[in-house]
Amino acid sequence: DIVMTQSPDSLAVSLGERATINCKPSQSVLYSSNNKHCLAWYQQKPGQPPKLLIYWASTRESGVPDRFSGSGSGTDFTLTINSLQAEDVAVYYCHQYYSSRRTFGQGTKVEIK
């Protein structure tokens, strides 16, 4: 199985500042058919199901604020939250869908400093 390693496990960011979360798959997740990376990011708030933010590593899901962006290639990917808002406090997960047997990162908890 592809192991997804996120860093850091948690971070505290001041309101209006930038939060950066990293995700490192144990192997390439590049889909040769379209030359895109099979990587998604989810946000989960307490007591709620996960919410899709980003897929194909950098495509924002409809309705997701543009302060959320995804980037990366190879085995290094990043979720960036620009100008952190109070409602962005959550746990964020990366997820690979390259392999038919899916895996998630362990999660990164984002809090307000």
Place this chain on the structure above:
Amino acid sequence: QVQVVQSGAEVKKPGASVKVSCRASGYTFTAYFMHWVRQAPGHGLEWMGWINAGNGNTEYSQRFQGRVSITRDTSASTAYMELSSLGSEDTAVYYCARGVYDPNWNCNCHMDVWGKGTTVTVSS
């Protein structure tokens, strides 16, 4: 609107089985996949398996192989996840999530719409 609605909370004894349902609406059920993901208290997301709602093909996590079965009833637009030989470690919230199929790339892609979750408690 597109949604998936899960069955209610369950309490089971060790060694028993549980079957959770996930009813889809607002889209063509057979054109998508359905995944099952669980989350133990205070822990992260753990993928369990998926079913191709069109042809019924399945794939399971090795961690649950032999203990989990995912099925569907296309007439009811409903997917089911049955987990057997329950232990206390199976106490968790179980989510179903729609899996996007992109025919342009023949891709069983990301999960986009999630159910609210079903709490399964295993206790003697």
